[in-house]
Amino acid sequence: MDTVKSFKGYGKVDERDDGEFRRKSRKRLIILAVSAVLLIGLIAGIVAGTLSHRKNKNDSSGETPATTSAALKSICGSTEYPESCVASLRSSNSSDPQTIFRYSLSVAMGSLTKASDFATEYISKHENLDARAKQALQVCSAVLGDAVDSLNETIDAAGARDGKQLLSVAGDLRTWLSAVITDQDTCIDALDEAGANATAVSDEVRKLMANSTEFASNSLAIVTKVVGFLGGFKIPANRRLLGEVEDGFPAWVGVAERRLLQEERPKPDVTVAADGTGDVRTVNEAVKMLKKKSKTRFVIYVKAGVYVENVLLEKAHWNVMVYGDGAAATVISGSKNYVDGTATFDTATFAVAGKGFIARDIGFINTAGAGKHQAVALRSGSDQSVFHRCSFHAFQDTLYPHSNRQFYRECNVTGTIDFIFGNAAVVFQKCNIMPRQPMPNQFVTITAQGKKDPNQNTGISIQRCVMGPFDRLTAPTYLGRPWKDYSTTIVMQTEIGGFLNPLGWISWVNGVDPPNSIFYAEYQNTGAGSSTAGRVRWAGYRPTVTTAEASKYTVNSFIKGPSNWLADSNVDFDST
DSSP states (O other): HHHHHHOOSOOOHHHHHHHHHHHHHHHHHHHHHHHHHHHHHHHHHHHHHHHTTTHHHHTTTTOOOOHHHHHHHHHHHSSSHHHHHHHHHGGOOOOOOOHHHHHHHHHHHHHHHHHHHHHHHHHHHHHTOHHHHHHHHHHHHHHHHHHHHHHHHHHHHHHOOOOOHHTTTTTHHHHHHHHHHHHHHHHHHHHHGGGGGHHHHHHHHHHHHHHHHHHHHHHHIIIIIGGGGGGGGGGOOOOOOOGOOOOOOBBOOHHHHHHHSSSSOOOOOOEEEESSSBBBSHHHHHHOOTTTTTOOOEEEEEEEEEOOOEEEEOTTOOOOEEEEEOOOEEEEEOOOOOOOOGGGOOOGGGEEEEOOOOOSSSSEEESSSSOOBOSSSEHHHHHHHEESEEEEOBTOEEEEEEEEEEEEOOEEEEEEEEEEEOOSEEEEOOEEEEEEOOOOTEEEEEEEEEOTTTOOOEEEEEOOOEEOOOOOSOEEEEEOOOOOOTOEEESOOOEOOOTTTTTTTSSSTTTTTOTOOOEEESSSSSSOOOOOTTTOOOOOOOOOOOOHHHHHTSSSHTTOOOOOBBSOOOOOOOOO
């Protein structure tokens, strides 16, 4: 247990921190209960005003300082950080939740930009930084830059809409704000991983990020519990229901993407061939041809072969498709790992951050081996991304669905410790999930989900998959372990082999139950390992859930969006 815990440098939970979290949770429940009563009254008044179609809706002359203050306190009472919420949003001088929400975004942006700039400037000003500290700061610079981009996207979407239009994109806003929080948490994880080597700079970054993290959380809470709550009063939203998609894909995969995924060999914009029979010889040469923020799909065909290279598609690389001649025939291979000096985040053989990414019929491998500890095969922070008939092979931390909405269909995933981990909203359907034998005295955990904030719309959903050993597996093996305070994972309608330890799940910290705030569940699974009779007895674990509860984690509900992103991808999927 101790050996395994030491390998995961990301955000290790301390027993004292866990106790403090529980005490704070009880206090928050009291605050939320009181605030909820006030908030319902406030929103009811707003809705009444909306439904009566007041002619002069922009007239704020009826607002008094006392009214504005009371409204702000009620709204901020729904957040995790009510004191910083009130203090930072007082100058909005408004009682309108939508106005307050927009103002909260600008406040969050100001604080986040300072943190992002600091990380980048610190590297340039300190040439003699410890290698681990520099690695951590480079991760911070990258993820905080991505967070700024996601927050800008949120501001643009929220600023252009009002009333029912704002409600129609609430799912997008929650996704992007969830990613903003995840990016900041990833920076902290990288600093934790660097340990004593980064103590001095870590303290400075944490101080700067204290505000930016709280402000982003406040914005997420407001859009989730206040702006989103307006939808419960039947204000028309012109929202396309995901249930209207007949074959069940999330609405964000459109017709064009579906066509590409169904065509045996889509027409490529560039062909990669190691033997020289294509346009270029490496995947990275093809990546150099990409235009930034392109709204047009760019297709890269990678011919059969093993391509030993590390590939990065940055945040500005939109709408890229990469396909090969089969997951066993076309392979992108790397070997970066934590032991040899690379931060976990940067060990990925293939990493993608730009939205709308599609991969099909291609394999991603990290060959570092079990002794090198964290070694990622693929990391994705791509919103509305699809992986179809792909394979992901490594040992510890194989597949890193880092953030945003992702869909995996008919893929193969192998690994040992936490080999599916991250904080995306991700659904796996009809995949083969194959735990493999780890090093001596280690156990195997399939998942490690990283939800940090209760309002994030993230989690791991494994549906209609098959779980069976990759090799001769004798080590104790578990479905997963809760990485963060609100870890969310459900395994449903999946065939689970007899390899699984009857407990099913295991704590992150040996002998310490996870906080009650996690959500771990199973639903209608089959196979020798599916019995829940001997499962853990955690307050946050549910050996079974209702159909209505399980449906919240299906494609239609969990990774939804207002556009046709998945319906257009041409990948078969089950909507329910």
